[in-house]
Amino acid sequence: MTSNLSPLSPGSLECWQMPVVPEQYDRKPLTDEERWALEHFAAGPLKPTGSRKTAKARQILARFNSPIADVFFLRHQGRSLTEVAEVHCVLRREMYQRNKTFWEWSPQEWVDVLCPNVAVFNVTRGRGKKQNYRTTLMDMGYLLGGVTDLRLAGIGYEATPAANLYFGTERVAEQCQRVLDMLVGNKQLGYKAGKAARSKIQQYLSTVFLLQRSSQDAV
Numbered sequence: 001m002t003s004n005l006s007p008l009s010p011g012s013l014e015c016w017q018m019p020v021v022p023e024q025y026d027r028k029p030l031t032d033e034e035r036w037a038l039e040h041f042a043a044g045p046l047k048p049t050g051s052r053k054t055a056k057a058r059q060i061l062a063r064f065n066s067p068i069a070d071v072f073f074l075r076h077q078g079r080s081l082t083e084v085a086e087v088h089c090v091l092r093r094e095m096y097q098r099n100k101t102f103w104e105w106s107p108q109e110w111v112d113v114l115c116p117n118v119a120v121f122n123v124t125r126g127r128g129k130k131q132n133y134r135t136t137l138m139d140m141g142y143l144l145g146g147v148t149d150l151r152l153a154g155i156g157y158e159a160t161p162a163a164n165l166y167f168g169t170e171r172v173a174e175q176c177q178r179v180l181d182m183l184v185g186n187k188q189l190g191y192k193a194g195k196a197a198r199s200k201i202q203q204y205l206s207t208v209f210l211l212q213r214s215s216q217d218a219v
Helices: 032-042 052-060 062-075 081-098 107-114 118-125 131-143 156-167 169-185 195-212
Strands: none
Touching (some): 062 156, 118 131, 156 195
């Protein structure tokens, strides 16, 4: 399984766009064949990976591979394909239970899948699940599912790496520096820029970026 994303060419900030967009994928509703395939994977005990039925079910659901892989490798380049498979498992089970593709989920349904925080997610999904799975689901919810307020999923300190991923590290750093220059330049505030302060400002600005779904000026 590989990503079909083409590297983004360097350009001006005015030409910025989301790194992954829904329009580049097949988003039609579930077919009867796909419902059967989801039931094969999600219902009952774990299925043998080498069986003919499993191979057929995997082939039927192939159109979901690209968006999942594209979003996963956007953040986790060079990671194991096994981890991508775990994301598939979560999404197949959720699509089966909801009887619709993840393209048809509402933002609230994505938030329900993500759970309010990592601790609840880990309890719900089991001890073996890793943070990588949840961040991929979070990225999919934001980039492909129309979720805007990731605070509902307890994004917290993860707002900065998420904004860097979606809007570009250069843009986020530039905005942070503008705010720091403004604060330090105002002697009446008595503000001194430090590592902790910079980190906090980046987090706050990143949250604003995420809420407005834009890399336009936040200050």
